[in-house]
Amino acid sequence: MISQDFLKAIAPDRGISDSELEALLLAIEGHSTSDIAKQLGIREEAVRKRLGEVYKKFHITGFGPGKLAKLQQLLVSLYQEHQMRSREQREPGEKNARSYQDWEEVPTVSAFYGRTQELAALEQWIVKDRCRLVALLGIGGIGKTTLTAKLVKQIQGEFQFIIWRSLRRTPPINEFLDDLLLCFPHQKTDIPSNTDSKISRAIEQLRSSRCLLILDDVEAILNKGIAGHYREGYESYGELIRRLGEKPHQSCILILSLEKPKEVALLERENLPARSLQLSGLKAPEAREILKSKGLPEDSEWDTLIKLYRGNPLALKIIATTIQEFFAGSVTEFLQYNTLVIGDISDFLEQQFDRLSELEKDIMYCLAIAQEPISLPKLREQFFLPVSPSGLLEALESLRQRSLIEKGQDSATGFTLQPVIxxxxxxxxxxxxxxxxxxxxxxxxxxxxxxxxxxxxxxxxxxxxxxxxxxxxxxxxxxxxxxxxxxxxxxxxxxxxxxxxxxxxxxxxxxxxxxxxxxxxxxxxxxxxxxxxx
Ligand SMILES: Nc1ncnc2c1ncn2[C@@H]1O[C@H](COP(=O)(O)OP(=O)(O)OP(=O)(O)O)[C@@H](O)[C@H]1O
Ligand SMILES: [Mg+2]
Structure with a gap:
């Protein structure tokens, strides 16, 4: 909540008149235009005019209700900055006072099991090694968002700004950058109009303060098909990631995605401070906790179930619910039923499969026809139309990155699909x-x-x-x-x-x-x- 006293205090600096301030205070409290008009005894047109003046004075552009949201966001950060300054004046020795944490989109983590090694590695890279770019990758439901929420709680004291954004709704780059810049109190005015300058401005900001920027669901802006390339119209995100990785600054960008953006791979190869972690399933003891939390009674087949679903916490949660409902909680009975793909698991896999290119789908079908590990040369022979060796390797790498294929156990070079897939x-x-x-x-x-x-x-x-x-x-x-x-x-x-x-x-x-x-x-x-x- 923004304090009314604070708004009253900053109004004169911005040239906001008393009548405009009256309308602003009510709008910030969530009152509609007609409500404000009634309360102030003026016409709705006059309310819109007064608020229009306020937007101008805060340099808020755009149309419709989005303007009020932008203004609110701006006022929240101004208010937080003001609070931080007054705290610093009160306690001058306090280091790294958190000025701004914008993580409305972060899920609340209720139960969290294991992942001690992954947490330690990420903390090492972000806090000790000061990596500028870190990617946390893995198949849907493996726990990227949950692990990051836990990590952020652990390391939040290291940062002045923590900003979490999901790209699931695929915001155009300029919208994303405007929103990002508005999080920084010193960037409120004169946001540049072209993408390139906006990126430069964001880097300046990340240089002058220590910020943890989390970009979740990055695969939404990546192309379906060969992993790591951008959807049409979203290529500038690649430019943003590249520059954030290359240019010196004191912040860290943490990318959560099903697939590795190609810039991350490139920067890693060039030995720049960029790292990536491919997240695999939970280990058996932690995965057992998930089954326990779903109320399943202990069963000798729990470990088999965990292995079949490769410790994927979301898949285990879904299947545990099905087992509870249809098999009275008995994993043994479920396994005797002889099917792993049931109900929601199928929808979940459908989503992963739909992201694949035609060649990747063909490889998956080949491996399903074979039902056993097949070697690279043999795989290549299976295609009616010739596939280039490099194209095939690229597609296999892309599938491996998405954890959809695995190396067969009995043949060093063979590929196969994990049981559920x-x-x-x-x-x-x-x-x-x-x-x-x-x-x-x-x-x-x-x-x-x-x-x-x-x-x-x-x-x-x-x-x-x-x-x-x-x-x-x-x-x-x-x-x-x-x-x-x-x-x-x-x-x-x-x-x-x-x-x-x-x-x-x-x-x-x-x-x-x-x-x-x-x-x-x-x-x-x-x-x-x-x-x-x-
Ligand atoms: N370490 C863990 N302990 C307990 N539950 C977990 C753990 N990791 C993940 N989960 C649970 O598994 C489910 C999927 O996790 P999460 O949403 O973090 O996966 P994700 O990799 O971000 O998936 P997506 O790619 O779809 O965004 C959630 O319900 C979450 O609570
Ligand atoms: Mg997620």
């Missing part, structure tokens, strides 16, 4: 392949064109190939869709007829896949069908 991608692939067969439209056929469902044989025969588990799933799903083997065979044959006169590029792997599936239908369906295979 494997199940999710497999489900998606089975559904999409069956839909492609059902629609009978060549332009809708994508997966059957790009992915080969079987191991490419040495001789040109599709007979006696080992049936992959995914193919059994596809067969069974088709059977539940059409309930008739003859109808399925007819659908597949119709697709074959659509391929006549088409170029090899249009055909891709469709012909091979369809011939292979037809061959498979000649052998009996696995019967009786098990529910979990459908």
């Amino acid at each position: 494997m199940e999710f991608v497999t489900n998606r692939l089975v559904e999409q392949v069956c839909e492609e067969i059902a629609t009978q439209k060549l332009d809708k056929i994508q997966l059957l064109r790009n992915q080969i469902l079987f191991e490419i044989p040495a001789q040109n025969t599709l007979k006696n190939l080992e049936t992959r588990p995914i193919v059994t799933r596809i067969k069974n799903r088709l059977f539940t869709m059409f309930r008739n083997e003859k109808l399925i065979e007819a659908k597949l044959s119709e697709i074959q007829s659509l391929l006549q006169d088409k170029s090899p590029l249009e055909i891709g792997y469709v012909d091979n896949n369809v011939r292979y599936l037809l061959e498979q239908f000649k052998s009996k369906l696995t019967s009786p069908l098990k529910e979990e295979q459908l």
Whole structure:
């Protein structure tokens, strides 16, 4: 709250008249224009005029209700600065008095487990090593925001300013910079109009005071697809990050993101004071605390569950609720049910998957078809259209950064999907392949064109190939869709007829896949069908 006495004290300096001050005091208290008009016994038009004058005198630009919000923010920081100055006058020896902490967007951390090493590393980099740029990265729900909220509580005394902003709503760069500059009491007036000068002004400010600027949800301004590049229109954020990393200042910018912005990687390589931490799941004892906090009774299978979800606290929270609701809290019963992707977990993974480029999605599908680690050369062989080695490596690195793929345990160079992701991608692939067969439209056929469902044989025969588990799933799903083997065979044959006169590029792997599936239908369906295979 801004004290009324403070407003009255600063009004004369700003040239604000008594009548304007009356309107301002009521507006700051949250009264509407009509309310203020009634209370002051004047017309609404007159209220707007008086407030308009106030905005001008505080150099607030823009339109509509946003102006009042900006003014409020400005007054709050002026007030806090004033409080800090008076405290410093009272207690001149007090070091690093906190002048401004703007972290309305920080979540309150109720229960927090583990992460001692990560907290220590971040504190070391930010407080002791004085890194200018630190990135905390990891898949959704792994705990980036929570860990940072905890860290900030621990190190807040080191900073004069703590500013936390989420980029989830993708503010345009100029809006973001204006808002940032308004947090600093000395930058209230004459905010430059072009982006470049605004960035320079922000750096000046970060040089003159020690500030911790936290940018959360940075992936929102990054492109879907190859990790680390910016969405169209948001490239200037890259410029901001680069300059914040390169130019000397005494502040620290902490970036929380699913993916590493490319400037961070670059600055790290150049040995500038920039670091990044890839956050992995909670260790078993801490992850167990999460299950406990959800009221699950101890179970011998807890550790299996934690391993399957790779200690992801959000995934564990979601699944614990499902287990509580549908399996009376028994993890053993849940695991016997044989499915990891249930309810909200599926939505959560959908969001991660949607951010991928087409090549990244293709890699994920390849790994799901294989169901086991496959080596880089073998992976490359699977693509119908040639993929450049560097393009493939870049996509794999991008997937690894998002914690979506892992190195297989039994092969040093193989890649695979972790269990929950494997199940999710497999489900998606089975559904999409069956839909492609059902629609009978060549332009809708994508997966059957790009992915080969079987191991490419040495001789040109599709007979006696080992049936992959995914193919059994596809067969069974088709059977539940059409309930008739003859109808399925007819659908597949119709697709074959659509391929006549088409170029090899249009055909891709469709012909091979369809011939292979037809061959498979000649052998009996696995019967009786098990529910979990459908
Ligand atoms: N160390 C922890 N102890 C207890 N709970 C945790 C811990 N870390 C995270 N959580 C819980 O897990 C959930 C996800 O955490 P958080 O929102 O911090 O993840 P995130 O990585 O920021 O996700 P996103 O990428 O979606 O923003 C939250 O409900 C949070 O309370
Ligand atoms: Mg977060």
